[in-house]
Amino acid sequence: MKPFLDENFLLNTDAAETLYHEYAKNMPIFDYHCHLPPAEIAENKKYENLSQIWLNGDHYKWRAMRTNGISESKITGNASDSEKFEAWAETVPYTIGNPLYHWTHLELQRYFGITDILSSSTAHYIFSKTMNSLQKDEFSVKSLLAKSNVKVVCTTDDPVDSLRNHSKIKKDNNLSTKVLPTYRPDKALAFENTVELNKYLEKLSGMSGIKITDYDSYLDALKNRHDFFNSLGCRISDHALVLPIYKKSNSDDKDKLFKKILNGNILESEEIVKLKTAVLQEIGKMNAKAGWTMQIHFGALRNNNSRMYKSLGPDTGFDSIADGEVAEPLSKFLDSLDKTDELPKTIIYGLNPRDNYLIGTLIGNFQGGEIPGKIQFGSGWWFNDQKDGMEMQISSLANLGLLSRFVGMLTDSRSFLSFPRHEYFRRILCNLIGGWVEKGEAPEDYSLLGKMVEDISYNNAVNYFGIDVE
Numbered sequence: 516m517k518p519f520l521d522e523n524f525l526l527n528t529d530a531a532e533t534l535y536h537e538y539a540k541n542m543p544i545f546d547y548h549c550h551l552p553p554a555e556i557a558e559n560k561k562y563e564n565l566s567q568i569w570l571n572g573d574h575y576k577w578r579a580m581r582t583n584g585i586s587e588s589k590i591t592g593n594a595s596d597s598e599k600f601e602a603w604a605e606t607v608p609y610t611i612g613n614p615l616y617h618w619t620h621l622e623l624q625r626y627f628g629i630t631d632i633l634s635s636s637t638a639h640y641i642f643s644k645t646m647n648s649l650q651k652d653e654f655s656v657k658s659l660l661a662k663s664n665v666k667v668v669c670t671t672d673d674p675v676d677s678l679r680n681h682s683k684i685k686k687d688n689n690l691s692t693k694v695l696p697t698y699r700p701d702k703a704l705a706f707e708n709t710v711e712l713n714k715y716l717e718k719l720s721g722m723s724g725i726k727i728t729d730y731d732s733y734l735d736a737l738k739n740r741h742d743f744f745n746s747l748g749c750r751i752s753d754h755a756l757v758l759p760i761y762k763k764s765n766s767d768d769k770d771k772l773f774k775k776i777l778n779g780n781i782l783e784s785e786e787i788v789k790l791k792t793a794v795l796q797e798i799g800k801m802n803a804k805a806g807w808t809m810q811i812h813f814g815a816l817r818n819n820n821s822r823m824y825k826s827l828g829p830d831t832g833f834d835s836i837a838d839g840e841v842a843e844p845l846s847k848f849l850d851s852l853d854k855t856d857e858l859p860k861t862i863i864y865g866l867n868p869r870d871n872y873l874i875g876t877l878i879g880n881f882q883g884g885e886i887p888g889k890i891q892f893g894s895g896w897w898f899n900d901q902k903d904g905m906e907m908q909i910s911s912l913a914n915l916g917l918l919s920r921f922v923g924m925l926t927d928s929r930s931f932l933s934f935p936r937h938e939y940f941r942r943i944l945c946n947l948i949g950g951w952v953e954k955g956e957a958p959e960d961y962s963l964l965g966k967m968v969e970d971i972s973y974n975n976a977v978n979y980f981g982i983d984v985e
Contacts, residue, residue, distance in 0.1 A: 531949025574832035604638035759845035814866030864893035875915035888920030
């Protein structure tokens with residue numbers, strides 16, 4: 516029987532242990548997709564207690580607490596931080612089998628040296644001990660980034676964001692982590708809601724200094740912000756879709772449809788797909804010209820609980836996996852850019868594990884341009900960033916593509932304590948490869964496999980995104 520969370524946690528062969536401890540463990544972190552707030556990095560925030568850094572905004576934990584019968588007042592409501600922490604501690608024993616159990620205890624060990632199991636009986640002690648630690652300078656967010664050996668963080672930012680915090684961070688010579696924005700124009704493409712979009716377009720016009728009167732001026736405003744993001748080091752765009760889309764249109768269609776929105780009219784479903792396809796194509800071309808990477812996340816059916824959405828808003832734990840057509844629209848979209856050699860480096864994340872082989876085969880259609888792994892199958896995302904999900908994604912990519920060219924893990928998190936998820940991924944990766952060695956499916960050649968592990972852990976991301984880490 517193996518001890519819980521010992522040094523060989525998730526490592527089940529000698530080869531896995533060697534690969535992790537001698538190659539993966541000490542590699543830096545390149546976190547190319549997260550939701551960390553730049554304002555908290557700019558101000559070098561310190562948190563008062565573990566509840567604030569752990570529970571605020573963490574809808575993974577909120578879902579578990581609701582399932583455990585915890586009152587909403589102790590989840591997103593007005594209960595005190597200590598009451599919310601006690602409610603989480605009460606829930607933790609019931610999360611065995613869920614990655615939350617592993618992440619919780621990894622974070623307690625790695626940041627605070629606490630090996631106690633969190634439960635109602637240990638909640639007060641752990642809350643008090645961590646609160647004392649969090650007051651120290653070594654637990655400011657900049658120190659936490661350094662402690663976690665994070666070389667690059669790419670946040671998620673709207674085109675109308677002034678990026679003042681990023682400008683401030685860029686001037687900070689004492690920060691060892693490079694913090695860069697990511698261009699996330701989802702609200703600019705929300706053609707489903709005419710009223711809200713027109714409010715957004717006013718902001719976009721104000722930030723870009725371009726009066727938006729038609730489709731072309733709208734694109735000019737998006738390009739203006741794209742250029743501005745580029746000036747602050749942004750090298751990645753990110754796009755969330757329920758499902759991949761593709762519908763061809765001509766110039767007259769685009770302008771006509773966009774002016775319908777400006778005039779306050781509601782588009783039909785097919786018209787929305789036409790216009791959204793066209794704008795995503797234009798952003799793809801901007802990315803290709805600027806040398807950026809395009810991330811496409813699809814498969815999330817969001818805000819399913821209308822009562823709770825009305826009360827709490829989005830990203831509060833009421834999302835699940837979507838189902839529908841994927842292959843043909845995604846292929847046609849990528850091909851529409853590839854036809855003119857304007858397909859940027861692209862990472863595709865699917866939330867439904869049913870689509871793993873679909874994505875694994877589709878990315879092979881558009882590789883090339885002398886760019887290793889130009890089109891990537893993104894790591895296990897959201898509901899898949901757990902042991903089974905990661906193993907399925909890694910195995911699918913290995914079977915159908917080149918695992919050695921994979922750009923690896925990301926946190927997709929809002930917490931500065933979430934970086935042990937990279938460790939979790941690396942242990943799973945090393946265990947999988949170590950198992951191949953144990954079964955004679957890969958040679959026991961650590962110069963070969965060790966380099967592979969180091970590359971997936973960090974080096975491939977450095978080379979792929981073209982971001983100077985020094």
